Amino acid sequence: MVVALIMVLVVVGSVAFHLVSPWWWTPIASNWHYIDNTITITFWITGFVFAAVVLFMAYCVYRFRHRPGLRAMYEPENKRLESWLTVVTAVGVAAMLAPGLFVWSQFVTVPPGSSEIEIVGQQWRWSYRLPGPDGRLGLSDVRYVTADNPLGLNPDDPNGRDDVVIDNDDLHLPIGKPVKVRLRSIDVLHDFYVPEFRAKMDMIPGSVTYFWFTPTRTGTFEVLCAEMCGTGHSVMRSRVLVETEVEHRAWLSQQRAFAELEVSGR
């Protein structure tokens, strides 16, 4: 009796916590509301299954608790019931998987016309690179990394001369424009993580990874590192400022190109 009651309270408590919890996802600031929708569908399905399973268990514990004279039923199997449950489960699983895969195909397909930026992680700071007037990012290699060239840009690549390098400062992005983020690391694994954008991806030394998103809300967003990267992991912070096209252009005009940095460094 008490056991069954506690199990019921576990379900009631869990549902109540879900409904009143002040801890919920951050207001979204990107196009990935599809991800939030898939989470919502999954919450409904899994929440229903959890409640049903535990409540049924509690009912059994109450209804079939041991009493003198009670004898269990002998029933090794029931093929029809087992097949029926299997089919229902498969349908539920498909209802979650299908939207998930559909959204994933969007996630991995960068829309044509996206602007490209680069984010570089290193222990324990963030740097950014934007293409200059030519719209192209120059080549880079870890061999070129020096104090004056923290991102390892190839000084001989003309495409890179006009690239805007932002080292250890905020990233600014214009609202409403899809952006493909090229991710690099020059030392260990990192992960560029802005909770409001939903999207994230690891950065791997020796490779370039990517994700894309469209900022949909102006404001200042915190950047965290989501892949453990050593003792400074939790203080590896930065900020992204999403602003209007006009503001963005004004900010961009004040940034210096890689070629200028190189000269001043010498």
Place this chain on the structure above:
Amino acid sequence: MSSAAPGVQEVIPASDVAEAELYHPHSWLTKYVFSQDAKIIGIQYTVTALAIGTVALVLSWLMRVQLGFPGVLSFIDPATYYQFITMHGMIMVVYLLTAVLLGGFGNYLIPLMLGARDMVFPYANMLSYWTYLLAVVVLVASFFAPGGPTGAGWTLYPPQAILSGTPGQDWGIILMLVSLMLFIIGFTMGGLNYVVTVLQARTRGMTLMRMPLTVWGIFTATVMALLAFPALFVGAVMMLFDRLLGTSFFMPALVELGQLREHGGGSPILWQHLFWFFGHPEVYIVALPAFGIVSDLISVHARRNIFGYRMMVWAIVAIGALSFVVWAHHMYVSGMHPYFGFFFATTTLIIAIPTAIKVYNWLLTLWRGDIHLTVPMLFALGFIVTFVNGGLTGLFLGNVVVDVPLSDTLFVVAHFHMVMGVAPILVIFGGIYHWYPKVTGRMLNEGMGRIHFWVTFLGAYAIFFPMHYLGLLGVPRRYHDLGEMAFVPPSTATLNAFISLVAFVVGFAQIVFLFNLFWSLRRGREAGSNPWNATTLEWQTPETPPGHGNWGKELPVVYRWAYDYSVPGAARDYVPQNEPMPAPTRAATGQAT
């Protein structure tokens, strides 16, 4: 509806293998220390694993002090914090859960449940334990090595694991890798033993489809472990070479604290594939024995046959096979080719189907049972709640696009603790309360057992259920200190403090359990040979605790499956597996033959 018990057959074939001569110990040392008796080895494994598990429990306390009350213990700086989480994770997953379920329960129960005298290779079995102990000693040694244990996280991701900037870069990582290799060597000797014993040494009449699900779970998990651990072994060898010889298996050209290192061409992702090729089956290496054990606990204490035995066996085998094609769901945001996501999300969600079948069949075993709310049964019920909860959140993380925002947050931490931390450990506790009377001849104290259960179950749920919501909010895992985060409300600190307080209480409840283990050894109620009125062979031994060779002069002969509870027409509500079918009642239980 069919009411035929699986595996009913008329003729009991002769034994395949002649009885082997057992090694008879000549001294106290060979009887209790360098023992070749699987039962002693099982106890040695369990005691060692619980001891090292206690270290991991204390580490979790220290982590919770830092997370709930940042800065209170000044010696927990980022480096020590990372060492604590790394050692906590590795110890709990490998050195506690794997060792107890396979080395402990496997050794003790396989020969007894199958009516064998011992494992087929007793000497290798002994070596298995001593190699495991050596692995534990090497692991513990890293706490005392210069620089301390590795703080690379239990996944030991390179390049970070072997570079400065990560604690334990000098000795810790080397000792960790060596210890893992020793563990795998030790496990392989034991694991081959379990597999061959199951296949070769079953007593007359013990067909595969009459084996208790405990044995099915341990057997399948062992086969998986024999296939999965080599991937980790190979990875460990390569990383050791990268660290000691300067090779570049996992090391691309990179900069270490401003200096260009002489590495190049290696792939950090390669390690992740090797690690998770081991690491995901590892989840089921822990889960399948727990599934098996909990099936038997539910059946015995609900006095009802396990529902859908054949389906349960096939579900175990299907989960074991599928778990080898889902590993990269741990790597959705690792930067691997994004198209992998389609494949691994699909396989991952498919595995939910056989897993759900197991849950239904546990529930249907309770349905119309005669449920005795003994301590083992309470733990089994607690397992169902936590396993279903943790399994369902796996449907979030397995569904590739949903994983993107949730990966590397506390949602993941909450999920895997619920599903492969709390759930299997509840089964281990239930199993210990269930089989302790066979091991020692005495019952564990029931009052202490109930306190232990309720505090552990409700406490663990209160720790990990709310933690999911911090992850949903976006709080990252593996943060020594959250510091200032604009999106994190101040109430989060309150919740973290609450979780920490509950964790301390749950930890103390484990001391009640450890005390009970010692106290009942002398003071516990005499158990007799079959205190739970169970059908399986381990409860039918001539002596309790069973002597060396288990069965006295004659091996038992098996006539029926392991779940003849509450058989209509039978005098008692259980019929042991070695009780012959009397001719008049055969029609009642074996009409399908």
